[in-house]
Amino acid sequence: MMVPAAIELGVELRVLAEADGMSAAIAADRVGDYTDTATVLDFAKTVDVVTFDHEHVPQDVLRALVDAGVAVRPGPDALRYAQDKLLMRERLSELGLPVPDWARVVAPAELDAFIAEHGGAAVVKTPRGGYDGKGVRVVRSAAEVSEWFTAAAEDGGQGALLVEELVDFRRELAQLVARRPSGEVAAWPLVETVQVGGVCSEVIAPAPKSAGRLADVAADVAVAIADGLGVTGVLAVELFETVDDRVLVNELALRPHNSGHWSMDGATTGQFEQHLRAVLDLPLGGTGTHRPWSVMVNILGGPEEGQLVDRYAEAMANHPTAKVHNYGKQPRPGRKVGHVTAVGDDLDDVVYEARSAAAVFQD
Amino acid sequence: MMVPAAIELGVELRVLAEADGMSAAIAADRVGDYTDTATVLDFAKTVDVVTFDHEHVPQDVLRALVDAGVAVRPGPDALRYAQDKLLMRERLSELGLPVPDWARVVAPAELDAFIAEHGGAAVVKTPRGGYDGKGVRVVRSAAEVSEWFTAAAEDGGQGALLVEELVDFRRELAQLVARRPSGEVAAWPLVETVQVGGVCSEVIAPAPKSAGRLADVAADVAVAIADGLGVTGVLAVELFETVDDRVLVNELALRPHNSGHWSMDGATTGQFEQHLRAVLDLPLGGTGTHRPWSVMVNILGGPEEGQLVDRYAEAMANHPTAKVHNYGKQPRPGRKVGHVTAVGDDLDDVVYEARSAAAVFQD
Structure with a gap:
């Protein structure tokens, strides 16, 4: 949907698409893996500014672009808050902005404690990769998301999940x-x-x-x-x-x-x-x-x-x-x-x- | 400008462009000569409907497409009225629609007679190929467009020009x-x-x-x-x-x-x-x-x-x-x-x- 706007403004839009035949490929100049730094760096040489239609480009790829002098907009410092919901909650709290009660939990006992303090139910979110309802679950007990703790621990992060009050x-x-x-x-x-x-x-x-x-x-x-x-x-x-x-x-x-x-x-x-x-x-x-x-x-x-x-x-x-x-x-x-x-x-x-x-x- | 509309509707638009680097080529699938029947026929095989962004595709090319079973919209029967202003005037007069006084003139004397009957001035138009003021001239004497009579005669047509009253x-x-x-x-x-x-x-x-x-x-x-x-x-x-x-x-x-x-x-x-x-x-x-x-x-x-x-x-x-x-x-x-x-x-x-x-x- 960015292509029509680019055409009207006479802005040349070049697209690095994940696969041939994706809708983005309607104007795709190249097909390649956006998680591969060399691929993205090589593509970036052909344009003045790089932007994205999703938030999943890895931080190391984004930072390699910035290091190479590419204008990355939004930049990695901003994008990480859309990539990691725990970081987002921490930062919004620092900024004094209104957010639901939340906590970073690394163990089922911590989650159960949060649930007990918040009326017996809470919303658990995987910090990364969720969208359209995926990676979000309303729970009354940590046992309902035990496999998420396991997955988070194996994810290379610190095994943390985000828990939030169930907002009325x-x-x-x-x-x-x-x-x-x-x-x-x-x-x-x-x-x-x-x-x-x-x-x-x-x-x-x-x-x-x-x-x-x-x-x-x-x-x-x-x-x-x-x-x-x-x-x-x-x-x-x-x-x-x-x-x-x-x-x-x-x-x-x-x-x-x-x-x-x-x-x-x-x-x-x-x-x-x-x-x-x-x-x-x-x-x-x-x-x-x-x-x-x-x-x-x-x-x-x-x-x-x-x-x-x-x-x-x-x-x-x-x-x-x-x-x-x-x-x-x-x-x-x-x-x-x-x-x-x-x-x-x-x-x-x-x-x-x-x-x-x-x-x-x-x- | 048709490309953005096509994208929003999910209609695949294929473009036969005159030359590389034209604006139309933003979505050009092929570069070729629209006056060459074989080129256009070959291109037409790849689409369901053929349309145009100008009226200059020759009638013989259009009719070859129709004969080959291609959906040509608008079709040659309609397009020829946009291609030939004399035909257009004749047809609109037949339909009883309001048009300026006009005549088909093949000789300077005919044009001078029309001018004399219409207050001493008239608008002369070449029937084909004019746009944005080109091929249109206000004259007080046939001598002012003598070269147009010559060119019209050499054009393979019958050497006719269109003359119209100067509308107030x-x-x-x-x-x-x-x-x-x-x-x-x-x-x-x-x-x-x-x-x-x-x-x-x-x-x-x-x-x-x-x-x-x-x-x-x-x-x-x-x-x-x-x-x-x-x-x-x-x-x-x-x-x-x-x-x-x-x-x-x-x-x-x-x-x-x-x-x-x-x-x-x-x-x-x-x-x-x-x-x-x-x-x-x-x-x-x-x-x-x-x-x-x-x-x-x-x-x-x-x-x-x-x-x-x-x-x-x-x-x-x-x-x-x-x-x-x-x-x-x-x-x-x-x-x-x-x-x-x-x-x-x-x-x-x-x-x-x-x-x-x-x-x-x-x-």
Whole structure:
């Protein structure tokens, strides 16, 4: 999704893709292993700035690029907080930002103690490698994640897991901002994200009933994180709005993020264009919205048989104002294979339009 | 500009480019001569539908594709009216559509007679190959285009030129529509186009003071042309609004057109997405606007030295809501190298924003 933004701006985008035929390979100049320093260094020689569409490039590869004089944006110092949730919690706590109660636990007894202190349940997370609900589990006893302690110990780290209080939240929100190396930061409206089974299902922009204090607090928190971590590019801050009206930071992503896809059709500057502007240290674009409401619904899984394009005729005939985005991935259960965005003046209408258009692509 | 739309829809776009390094070659699968039947036929074997970004593919090449069973959209029967202005005038007259007085002239005496009957001046056009003011001349005597008669005679045609009355117009308008093979037609709002030296300088959408009869007439005319000519894809109808409140058809383009670039940032469905939907015979997208006004200003020529990107920092810092489109072409005097679009609620503000942002790229 960064390619269209690059084309419009006349920015030449070169892609190091993991494998041939991946969606990223639509503009792939090279296929190679992003965990191999020599491969990435060699690729980096052909460009002015390196950025990423996920956080899993190893720190030693990133640092080798920096040592070789490559502009890496976001840089390894910022990216490690998206790569390691324990480091992220430590750093956000240092910055005085609102986070759930948390602890670093290396032994089942420590975890059981935390659970006992927090009402008999807690959320355990593997510090590294989790996404879309993977590596996250609600437990009432350390015995439920005993294999995670074993795996963490074997992972070369110090065998630590992250445990967090089970936050009693009213809803989940996300605040996207972009920051350029010179320090300029731009924030989109705060959005509400609806999760189903740990996976984002839909996003409403702006979050209903968020004007005023809530929007201000969320923007302040995200800007403080962007500045405090020295982020370059798009930063997505996933938040809990608690039942007692607090805002707590849940997760971070240092890249264009699912919670910002609505901006491609609903805002003056979409998140992929903004990410490019930020990593190229260009002035950031306006983050206002075209219409009062934008709703994005993920296409999860897609049709049981066939491809998304097989449903285009039905979806487009019945939903002429919905914007369909097809990632070109083979449908399979649970996989994000596309999304649909609708915009308009009446929230109920916009939600209905986006959901019903997306539903055409699901069995 | 069709590539980003194709990527979002997951449509695989293959490009036959004239030469390596052209902007089209950003996604070029093949470089070759579009006037060579064997080259185009061979390329066409790799795709489901063939379309064009200009009207100059020869009729014999187009007909060879059709004969080989290739879906050519728009097809040669429709395209020839965009390729030959005499044919276009004849056909529109047959359809009873409003056109300036015109005649087919093969001799200077015929032209002088037409001029004498039309107030002492007329517009002479070469039927084929003209664009952006080329091949169009206002004359008071046939002697002013004597070399055109000679060239037309040598062109293998019957040596004919097109002569038209010099229309006393208030302003120029353009009506864009899209039509799919099954017959569905969608019309964007009527726009005003401002020409400088025969080249489009800016476009205002919708055309000021066009609501009601004017918009209805323009849309009716464009739909009648799309249906009458069997157009597939985007059709741009350039119109004169005369001082006596008539609407006359000036020129046609059977492709996404400069007068529709505003739609990429200002309408629910941009013209490149709509063209793809139309030529793929998919239901057409909504043509409503995000905001009351959209203004597109062409970047003509660009900076005397350097590239458009050298001016990005200044343009983006001062005009954060303007959308900059860079065609990746080498700047040279008079060349369209990009455009800027602004949208908003107040026409004066939007015009100012678009013009001043575009001005940053001009010396």
